[in-house]
Amino acid sequence: MTIVGFHASHEQLPPSRLLDAVKRAEQAGFDAAMCSDHLEPWSVRQGHSGYAWSWLGAALEGTRLPFGVVTAPGQRYHPAIAAQKIATLAEMYPGRFWAAIGSGEAVNEHVTGDPWPEKEERDARLVETIDVIRRLLAGEEVSTDGRVRVDRARIWSLPEVPAPLFAAAVSTETARDAAAWADGVITVDQAPDVLREVMDAYRDAGGQGPIAVQVHLSWAASNEEALAIAHDQWRQSLVPAHLAWELDRPEAFDARTADATPEQVAETLVASADTARHLDHLARIAELGVDRIFLHHVGTEQDAFIDAFGERVLPDLKGVRR
Template identity: 60%
Template structure:
């Protein structure tokens, strides 16, 4: 059976509210949760961005299911710091934590004042960061002088076994590059043909572990309401790479999607009023080759969504998958 998880959106809810939402997601019947690690929201109307690592400790302590995080080591975070954070959470909550690593977006990384590297250099930095993190989780003392500089680092409090470390990819090229470097692939919903290329590229290059899909959706009583939620809260979904990697302020995203095209927005966010129909749309994407799917309702009223997920959406999705 496909794992159905809940995406906790730090960009849209205060951390305390999001903590209540993730415990509500467990009660509603979701199998697990995930979140992103951002310094800024994607748009001003979203209005939040709590510190994911503090929240993760509270969320794991308040639930019994697994929770993962998407992180970009190498600029805003030194990989030694991330290795220590990963080790601590996995030691405290064995078998329940996992991480996804990507090359990052300028919006979160520019604050260091360092130049924003090209995609190729960011990938090379990510590769070095992954190697450093794995060695530290394995108990090594690490010294390195490359794109990532490390001096005699050790992580003293380690779990019995390291958690899964997945890689984030939107393009087939990045998915292929990640194969052999990570313990699984995570991506976000897009056109089915593009998603199929991402999965095929990863698997075709020998990529192992789970393939994880995040789906943005807007479920409401009327189509007008559902579309309005998407337009207000997730127009940034229209900005794909490479532009999304290079903007450094939420206002940049807002300016780029000041008048979002309704048809294109409906491709970025699954807008629906009928839970059964939405479940089938999600299932079509999952059948491309995903082992887990995490649902992100883009509205800020998560209580209302979780009630509907428990009563309608999750049962319909599990019948469909």
């Protein structure tokens, strides 16, 4: 059975409303949840960016759902601090927390004042970061003097079983490289052939963990409203990935997409009032063999979406044969 989760977007809602939303999602039948970990939103129009790690403690305490987070230690977060946060949540909520590690985006990492490295350098730093975190979560005292510098770090409060570390991977190259260290992969909704290539790259390189897909969508009472929501809240989806890593302010994303039309945004996600259309799209993803699907309605009003999908989408989606 495919696990169907709820994605909590810190960029779009205040943390208090997100906590209410994830509690409602559990009641509506969602199996799991995950959240973003941003310092800044993608757009000034989104207008929020709560601290994910404080929120995760409240969300884990307030529900019985397993939770994940997509995070990028290495610049904004020192890996020793990242390991401590991961270990604490895993110790408090055994078997219910995982973290997906990526190389990050300038919009969140520029705050340190350090130069934003080129992609090749960021990927090399990620490998060192993962090594540090793994060793710390294994109980080692760690010192390093490479791209990542650590002086005699040790995590004293450890869970009995370390939290799984997933890779955040959009490309086949990243998925292939992640097989060497990742306990699973989370990627984003893409064309079915591209998504299959990402999955195969991880599996063919020896990756055996779960594969999760985050799906952005827009739902409302009418097609016109669903399209308007997507255009207002999620037009940064039109920015190519290689550029999205480099833009360092929400205003830059807004300027880049100022002339985007609703129709152009609709090419990047399903925007529809028809839950059957959403179900059909999600079922095709599940049929690829995906283990977990996390749904992100890109609007700021979550209650009606949660209730509608809980009633009309989740029961059939969970039953799709992988």
